Amino acid sequence: MSDSYYEFVGCDSHGEKFVATDLVRSTWSAAIQHAAPVSALLVRALQRCEPREDTRLSRVMVDLLGPVPADGELRVSAQRERAGSQIELVSAQMSAPGPDGTPRPVARASGWRLQQRDTTGVMHASAPALRPVSEARSRDMAKDWDRNYIHSLDWRWLTTPLGDGPGESWITPTVDLVKGETMTPLERLFTVADDANGIGAKLDIRRWTFLNTDLVVHVHRIPDGHWIGIRAETSYGPDGIGMTSGTLFDEAGPVGAIQQSVLVRPRPTR
Numbered sequence: 378m379s380d381s382y383y384e385f386v387g388c389d390s391h392g393e394k395f396v397a398t399d400l401v402r403s404t405w406s407a408a409i410q411h412a413a414p415v416s417a418l419l420v421r422a423l424q425r426c427e428p429r430e431d432t433r434l435s436r437v438m439v440d441l442l443g444p445v446p447a448d449g450e451l452r453v454s455a456q457r458e459r460a461g462s463q464i465e466l467v468s469a470q471m472s473a474p475g476p477d478g479t480p481r482p483v484a485r486a487s488g489w490r491l492q493q494r495d496t497t498g499v500m501h502a503s504a505p506a507l508r509p510v511s512e513a514r515s516r517d518m519a520k521d522w523d524r525n526y527i528h529s530l531d532w533r534w535l536t537t538p539l540g541d542g543p544g545e546s547w548i549t550p551t552v553d554l555v556k557g558e559t560m561t562p563l564e565r566l567f568t569v570a571d572d573a574n575g576i577g578a579k580l581d582i583r584r585w586t587f588l589n590t591d592l593v594v595h596v597h598r599i600p601d602g603h604w605i606g607i608r609a610e611t612s613y614g615p616d617g618i619g620m621t622s623g624t625l626f627d628e629a630g631p632v633g634a635i636q637q638s639v640l641v642r643p644r645p646t647r
Contacts, residue, residue: 380398380551380552381552381553381556382397382398382400382401382418382529382552382554382568383395383396383397383398383401383451383554384396384555384556385555385556385558386450391452391454391472391480392452392453392455392470392472393452393453394450394452395418395450395452395453395555396449396451397410397414397447397448397451399447400414400525400526400528400552401414401415401447402523402524402525403525403526404525404526404582405588407523408444408447408448409444409446410445410446411525411526412439412484412571412589413567414526414568415441415445415471415484416437416439416486416567417564417568418451418453418554418555419439419453419469419470419471419486419567420434420437420469420486420488420563420567421554421555421561421564422453422455422469422486423468423469423486423490424561424563424564426456426457427457427467429465429490432490433490433491433493434488434489434596435491435596435597436488436593436596437486437487437567437593437596438487438592438594439484439486439591439593440485440591441483441484441589442485443483444483445471445473445484446474446483452472453470453472455470456469462492463491464489464490467488467490468486468487468488469485469486470485471483500598502597502598502631504608504626504631507545507606507608508535509628510547512535513533513535514533515532515533515534516532516534518532529550529551530549530550530551531548531550531551532546532547532548532572533546538578539579539581543608543610543623544576544578544607544608544610545576545606545607545608546572546606547604547605547606548572548604548605548607549565549603549605550568550569562600562601563596566594566605566633567594569605570594570605570625571589572607573592573609573621573623573625573635573637574587574589574609574611574639576609577610577621577622577623579610583644585643586640586641586642586643586644587611587619587640587641587642588640589621589638589639590638590639590640591637591638592636592637594625594633594634595633595634595635596625596633597632597633598631598632598633599632601629602628602629604627604628605625605626606625606626607623607626608624608626609621609623609635610623613641617640617641618638618640619641620637620638620639621635621637621639622634622635623635
């Protein structure tokens, strides 16, 4: 991989400093970041916060506090909120310059980190597996956009977008999260998990916007391999609010679940 979502530029007493590349830019607006790289960078911070080899993240909740600017310097910091022999809570925050240039929080994450034990003998996951990557097809979505987040993915669909029932896709990032670093399995998962909203969408992007304000991911098994599968469906209420619910996969089967709150608005007519 030669490209990346972010480049590390140093650190100070307020945390690590990064600059973003064009590959973080959202499909909604080139001025803001797609939530997937943002959440993956926060997961990177959670995993590096006072790490213990006998624990791993089991649940991550990301709240997007507003549009994350695609330009300018970002700061990311993390801390352990609750210590424990078997259960720990860690948190991370991303800050970026506001309209007046002063740094302000733009995204936060919290993660439960649990102590691991051998439970191989009772492994179970109820969700049916996705069809294999070999049955999926690329839609070459990058051709429809200027250089942005979509250009960082190999995205292959098992279902037809906007079709009946849950949407299903296999996705893998083709770039680094941070330039020169090898992604961990959870970082790789979070570079695409936020795409559940788009995979499960039932609304025409030319007529509607449907931005998610958060994502909550529970991981019962660490994913293995490069491909992440997503089966997702979005439900819409009568008052401009929706919810995406989905299952996350690797090629061996389910690895976790995701939910997202969705703000639904009609696009202004021209």
